[in-house]
Amino acid sequence: MNNLSKLNIVLIVTTAIAVIIAIYALLKINKTEPASIQVESEMIAKSETVNEPKIVNNSESVSESVEINEEDPFSNGFDSIEATGYVQNLLQEYFYNKAMNSSDKKVREPFGRKIINVPNTIIDYRKQVYNPQTRTEEFFEVQKNISYFDFDTISSVINNFQLVNCDKTLTRNSKLAYDCILLLPDIYESGLNETENKGPWNFRILIVKQDSGYEVTSFE
Known part of the structure; x- marks a missing residue:
């Protein structure tokens, strides 16, 4: 065998060995790669879980209702709905206490002599006043109670009040007060x-700040 043939055989053997080594390397890489990919995927998932922001529901901490500022109930202005409603509530509480503390649960002349307790069921009340012959039992019953109001009637009248203006002042014992026109x-x-009962009418109310909150001290 000449030298050329020997060289060809060496090249063929060397090439075959190189091919076998390359195939072996590829098989080893393919075998180990899924495991490394799996580990890497698990690490990424774990990292995303740790860094994921926590969602906090703050809806319960937000109050949807608008409450009156007890420190200054007129913070939205004297002509605001809140201020008028606040004064109405104080006045209703004022007369509720008066009614509950009376023997017949009624208040005498809560609105002075400006309003009389004549129900709207009596259409010809004035006619019966000036014509005794037309007077009925209902008329005499109304006459007997004309100055006395139960709380429900008083409350329904107060619901029509409108706050016109208030002057901020101090009482003799230096308590904060509001002198208001209704x-x-x-x-x-x-x-x-x-x-x-034909209006309109004007009333005056004094609201004083006590330790427990504001209260009506006079109404006329």
């Missing part, structure tokens, strides 16, 4: 006779 334009849906 307008009662009508007594609609109060159950009282609107013919015998």
Whole structure:
């Protein structure tokens, strides 16, 4: 065998060995790669779980209702709905206590002599006043209670009050107070006779800040 043939045989053997080594290397890589990919995937998933922001539901901490500022109930202005409603509530509480502390659960002349307790069921009340012959039993019953109001009737009248203005002041013992003017334009849906009670009327109310909150000390 000449030298050329020997060289060809060596090249063929060397090439075959190189091919076998390359195939073996590829098989080893393919065998180990899925495991490394799996480990890497697990590490990424774990990292995302740790770094994932925590969602906090704060909806319960937000109050949807608007509450009155007890320190200053007129913070939205004297002509605001909140201020008028606040004064109405204080006045209703004032007369509720008066009614509950009376023997017959009624208040005498809560609105002075400006409003009389004549129900809207009596249409011809004035006619019976000036014509004794037409007077009925209902008329005499109304006459007997004309100055006395139960709390429900008082409350229905107060619902029509409108706050006009307030002056901030101090009482003699240096307590914060509001001297307010109220307008009662009508007594609609109060159950009282609107013919015998024609408005509008003006009233004055004094609200004083006590340790437990504001309260009505006078109303006229």
